[in-house]
Amino acid sequence: MSACLSSVRSPLTLTKSCKSWRTRISSCCSQKWTCQTSSITKPSFGPRSAGGPPILDYEVQFPLGRPTADNLEAICLHGDHRPRYPDSYFPASGFGQLRRRASAINRAESWFSTCCKGNQTWGREVTLCCATQAWELSVQTFCEEDSSVKDRLYNCCRLKGSDRLKCFSNDAPNPNYKPTEELPVTALPSADSFNFDPNTCQRSVMTPYSVKGNRRKKMKKQPTFQKIDIIFPPGRPTVHVIEPLCHNQKLRPLYNIRCLPDSGYEQVARQAKTVNRIEKGFKQCCRQNRNVLNCADRKWRDELDKFCQSENSEQGIHNCCSVGEANERYSCFQSISPDPHFNGTSASEEPSLHNICDTHKIIKKKFPVGFPLKSFVHQCCPLAEEEKISCFDQRLTEISGNLCSSRKPTPPAVRRCCRKPSTQDAPECISNILMDAITKATNVLRQKKKKKCPLS
Numbered sequence: 260m261s262a263c264l265s266s267v268r269s270p271l272t273l274t275k276s277c278k279s280w281r282t283r284i285s286s287c288c289s290q291k292w293t294c295q296t297s298s299i300t301k302p303s304f305g306p307r308s309a310g311g312p313p314i315l316d317y318e319v320q321f322p323l324g325r326p327t328a329d330n331l332e333a334i335c336l337h338g339d340h341r342p343r344y345p346d347s348y349f350p351a352s353g354f355g356q357l358r359r360r361a362s363a364i365n366r367a368e369s370w371f372s373t374c375c376k377g378n379q380t381w382g383r384e385v386t387l388c389c390a391t392q393a394w395e396l397s398v399q400t401f402c403e404e405d406s407s408v409k410d411r412l413y414n415c416c417r418l419k420g421s422d423r424l425k426c427f428s429n430d431a432p433n434p435n436y437k438p439t440e441e442l443p444v445t446a447l448p449s450a451d452s453f454n455f456d457p458n459t460c461q462r463s464v465m466t467p468y469s470v471k472g473n474r475r476k477k478m479k480k481q482p483t484f485q486k487i488d489i490i491f492p493p494g495r496p497t498v499h500v501i502e503p504l505c506h507n508q509k510l511r512p513l514y515n516i517r518c519l520p521d522s523g524y525e526q527v528a529r530q531a532k533t534v535n536r537i538e539k540g541f542k543q544c545c546r547q548n549r550n551v552l553n554c555a556d557r558k559w560r561d562e563l564d565k566f567c568q569s570e571n572s573e574q575g576i577h578n579c580c581s582v583g584e585a586n587e588r589y590s591c592f593q594s595i596s597p598d599p600h601f602n603g604t605s606a607s608e609e610p611s612l613h614n615i616c617d618t619h620k621i622i623k624k625k626f627p628v629g630f631p632l633k634s635f636v637h638q639c640c641p642l643a644e645e646e647k648i649s650c651f652d653q654r655l656t657e658i659s660g661n662l663c664s665s666r667k668p669t670p671p672a673v674r675r676c677c678r679k680p681s682t683q684d685a686p687e688c689i690s691n692i693l694m695d696a697i698t699k700a701t702n703v704l705r706q707k708k709k710k711k712c713p714l715s
Contacts, residue, residue: 263358308550321360324434326390333436335375340438367397369449489713492529494599505545515710618700626696629670641649
């Protein structure tokens with residue numbers, strides 16, 4: 260019994276399930292010994308002059324390791340199976356140094372969860388960038404807090420720059436971020452804000468110079484971040500959606516991955532390939548007269564199984580692929596599908612001026628409107644969606660003014676617009692001419708089933 264009780268006073272024997280001295284005393288008393296808990300007092304810190312360091316009665320798994328490509332999957336996958344430290348973990352007073360360490364853990368884990376939630380949109384490289392920034396900021400914040408009080412400064416905080424970060428990473432008791440808690444823990448939101456801007460992440464991209472012969476590879480940094488625009492995963496075929504699935508197939512996009520950068524968008528490329536294979540299978544199934552639903556559902560399941568296999572081989576971290584049972588994985592994919600009923604494309608069937616960005620080459624070749632479209636394409640198309648509308652309106656006003664004031668010959672349709680009684684009618688009339696050409700070109704584009712880039 261004495262050996263058991265002596266372990267109560269030692270921090271080195273604290274197990275993962277023991278959260279306080281009372282838990283360990285109860286464990287001792289459950290053995291075949293007679294125990295008088297009233298005679299045992301909670302360990303206390305002695306003065307530092309008494310010899311030896313103070314007793315660490317409350318274990319804190321500090322510090323956290325640096326996020327890397329090797330441990331990023333575990334950071335996101337096992338976040339709810341690593342410890343958190345609420346205020347109730349410590350007594351009402353004291354333990355200031357351990358409290359600061361616990362706060363640093365809570366803060367970093369909360370920020371990690373923010374990064375992991377954005378993983379499906381950002382891609383692996385940007386998620387790693389986010390997690391690294393969160394970790395570095397948590398280290399900086401901890402050292403600022405630790406140095407602001409008259410207490411023993413954590414040894415790594417005495418260093419600067421990369422030496423400090425390396426010291427923290429080397430001290431990490433769980434650098435691989437393995438799960439250490441049997442049951443899920445409650446997330447603790449951080450009171451400190453973490454604002455992540457993907458544009459601050461630099462991507463390494465090979466220049467054309469790098470592929471010439473055996474010359475030394477030259478690297479350049481591409482700090483720009485592009486929004487991912489892909490319908491993944493497709494909804495699961497059911498008896499309720501099989502009709503729009505087959506009917507609207509020509510309206511759903513396929514994807515061209517050649518537009519993707521050399522690195523940072525590997526998961527997007529796998530998603531795009533999976534969508535293309537699923538749509539190809541749907542097309543084959545919809546041509547059948549019998550068992551269309553069973554055929555389409557089987558193709559959907561087979562391709563998502565292949566996707567998860569490729570994710571595992573590439574250390575992907577798609578949440579649905581981490582679910583064990585097949586049916587649970589399928590339910591997960593169905594729940595996150597952006598278009599589970601295959602009716603999202605019907606809302607975009609009506610063309611708009613935005614479509615000129617995709618159809619201007621077809622308009623110029625097959626449906627000429629009698630005036631140049633370069634100003635639309637070069638000035639408006641690179642803008643964000645909310646800015647394009649005002650840009651198109653400005654270009655229409657300018658073009659109508661130039662056409663109607665020019666002495667050069669113009670097509671009959673344009674001349675009719677210029678004869679309108681009101682100056683405001685001319686831009687609207689020319690807009691109708693342009694929309695008619697866009698509609699025709701869009702129909703041609705749909706018939707060709709042209710693949711689009713999964714980035715916008």
